[in-house]
Amino acid sequence: MGGLVALPLLGFGLLVAGVVLALVVQVDPGELWSALRAEETLFALRFSLEVSAGAMSAAIPLGIASAYFMSRRDFPGKRLLDALLDLPLVMPPLIAGVGLLFLLGRGLLGEPLARLGLGLIFTPLGAVAAQAFIATPIIIRNAKAAFESVDPGFQETAMVLGLSPWRVFFQVNLPLAGRSIAAGVILAWARTMGEFGATLMVAGATRLSTETLPIAVYLNLASGELGIAVSCALVLLAVCFGVLVCLRLLAGGRGAKKRSLPWPSSA
Amino acid sequence: MPNSRCFRLIAVLLLVLFPAAGSFSSALAGEDDLLLYSGAGLRQPVEELIQRFQEESGLKVRINFAGSGQLMTRYLASGQGDVFLPGSHFYVDKLKEKDQVLWASPVVLHVPVVGFPKSGREKIGSFADLARPGLKVGLGDPKAMALGRTAEDILAASGLGDRIRANTVVRAATVKQLVLYLLKGDLDAAIVARADVFQNQDQLGMVEIDPSWYRPEIVTVAVLSGSKQVERAKKLAGFLASPPAVETFGRYGFLPAK
Numbered sequence: 461m462g463g464l465v466a467l468p469l470l471g472f473g474l475l476v477a478g479v480v481l482a483l484v485v486q487v488d489p490g491e492l493w494s495a496l497r498a499e500e501t502l503f504a505l506r507f508s509l510e511v512s513a514g515a516m517s518a519a520i521p522l523g524i525a526s527a528y529f530m531s532r533r534d535f536p537g538k539r540l541l542d543a544l545l546d547l548p549l550v551m552p553p554l555i556a557g558v559g560l561l562f563l564l565g566r567g568l569l570g571e572p573l574a575r576l577g578l579g580l581i582f583t584p585l586g587a588v589a590a591q592a593f594i595a596t597p598i599i600i601r602n603a604k605a606a607f608e609s610v611d612p613g614f615q616e617t618a619m620v621l622g623l624s625p626w627r628v629f630f631q632v633n634l635p636l637a638g639r640s641i642a643a644g645v646i647l648a649w650a651r652t653m654g655e656f657g658a659t660l661m662v663a664g665a666t667r668l669s670t671e672t673l674p675i676a677v678y679l680n681l682a683s684g685e686l687g688i689a690v691s692c693a694l695v696l697l698a699v700c701f702g703v704l705v706c707l708r709l710l711a712g713g714r715g716a717k718k719r720s721l722p723w724p725s726s727a
Numbered sequence: 728m729p730n731s732r733c734f735r736l737i738a739v740l741l742l743v744l745f746p747a748a749g750s751f752s753s754a755l756a757g758e759d760d761l762l763l764y765s766g767a768g769l770r771q772p773v774e775e776l777i778q779r780f781q782e783e784s785g786l787k788v789r790i791n792f793a794g795s796g797q798l799m800t801r802y803l804a805s806g807q808g809d810v811f812l813p814g815s816h817f818y819v820d821k822l823k824e825k826d827q828v829l830w831a832s833p834v835v836l837h838v839p840v841v842g843f844p845k846s847g848r849e850k851i852g853s854f855a856d857l858a859r860p861g862l863k864v865g866l867g868d869p870k871a872m873a874l875g876r877t878a879e880d881i882l883a884a885s886g887l888g889d890r891i892r893a894n895t896v897v898r899a900a901t902v903k904q905l906v907l908y909l910l911k912g913d914l915d916a917a918i919v920a921r922a923d924v925f926q927n928q929d930q931l932g933m934v935e936i937d938p939s940w941y942r943p944e945i946v947t948v949a950v951l952s953g954s955k956q957v958e959r960a961k962k963l964a965g966f967l968a969s970p971p972a973v974e975t976f977g978r979y980g981f982l983p984a985k
């Protein structure tokens with residue numbers, strides 16, 4: 461049975477590898493090399509990394525704090541709020557972007573925000589806001605499940621022993637839920653790197669100003685320049701793959717017990 | 728038990744999704760249908776025209792709307808499709824170079840204008856107003872958008888290019904994106920298509936641009952050499968280039984090409 465069950469894994473693994481390979485064979489090495497050194501590609505890569513870092517630095521505290529509250533407190537309307545927080549996950553990013561544009565644009569919050577010096581529409585800061593909007597619910601979802609899976613006994617013991625709520629959070633709940641939360645954070649980061657629609661609507665697609673790698677891919681695809689588009693996509697995939705592998709190696713290296721459960725065999 | 732609830736949920740989902748997937752795949756398999764690639768900016772008149780064409784000819788047409796360059800890439804990658812109707816002859820010329828066009832004809836002009844929100848803070852009375860300091864101007868990306876390319880020509884010919892570029896706060900990937908920014912008042916002005924302003928006359932105003940500053944994009948219809956039903960494809964393309972079709976385009980603010 462083991463072999464039979466491995467088939468879906470093998471099939472899907474081959475499909476993903478096939479997609480990447482099909483992209484790779486589209487560009488000849490010379491084209492890829494010149495695209496890699498092009499100012500536009502380098503700018504887009506740097507900008508993508510900066511924006512996603514900015515988005516994550518907002519999304520991580522927002523997401524973890526919200527998730528912690530949701531996992532530890534009951535209040536009227538909690539289920540409704542829980543479902544509401546999932547909405548950004550099902551929203552097409554383009555619609556999330558249009559909604560943010562309407563909210564943050566001149567019509568509603570644009571003027572007051574501008575007076576505070578927080579111009580979000582057509583600015584890199586707007587790209588950060590758009591990506592944080594996409595990333596936060598992913599972190600909430602994962603962190604909430606992680607906090608809920610922590611045995612409440614630990615928290616009760618810590619409180620009986622006189623730890624302050626802050627120390628209970630930082631020294632008990634957060635470390636115990638840490639691995640699952642980290643997994644959610646990584647997933648959210650990966651989403652921000654590939655995010656396109658929301659960023660496009662809020663920040664625009666201004667070359668060398670608000671151009672992330674996915675926007676570079678889109679602009680070049682739209683002008684029929686498949687080679688540059690695919691090269692930019694490969695840069696994005698390579699960087700993300702590298703980061704994801706490194707994070708997994710780091711997590712594995714920090715004394716995490718590797719558990720390979722025995723395959724259930726019929727007696 | 729959570730497990731049995733989970734199974735029940737999956738069973739319900741499967742029951743709902745399978746018939747849906749079945750009808751979806753039968754719709755996908757409609758291989759006798761003609762496949763039309765149409766520039767997204769032409770959506771309203773094209774939908775009206777295709778409905779009329781289907782009623783008159785009894786043929787079925789599937790329409791693929793997207794940016795013209797993207798559609799070209801889609802066709803070249805898949806080799807599938809019968810008729811191509813991009814917002815600019817530029818893309819038909821590109822396909823001609825690759826020997827992918829059997830027949831082509833101009834349809835209507837895609838004329839650029841300066842669009843502005845009627846309720847805007849800034850009054851736009853002439854093209855030169857775009858250079859006024861502090862104005863928020865939006866333009867199309869010159870590579871991704873046909874009108875972005877035209878806008879560059881206009882800026883160069885107007886002699887105000889540097890000052891307008893200094894006012895440019897955003898570049899968009901599609902013309903509809905610029906129109907949305909105008910409608911929401913996030914921009915004071917943008918170079919958009921005449922048809923877009925025409926279709927939003929109640930909210931947007933326009934200033935004409937000196938025709939000697941640019942070569943208008945020509946909406947062009949082409950029969951693709953990848954077509955497996957050339958005669959039917961020619962019928963559709965001929966219909967889209969016919970005087971009654973041009974008249975329909977005219978009702979949406981497009982000017983005739985001939």
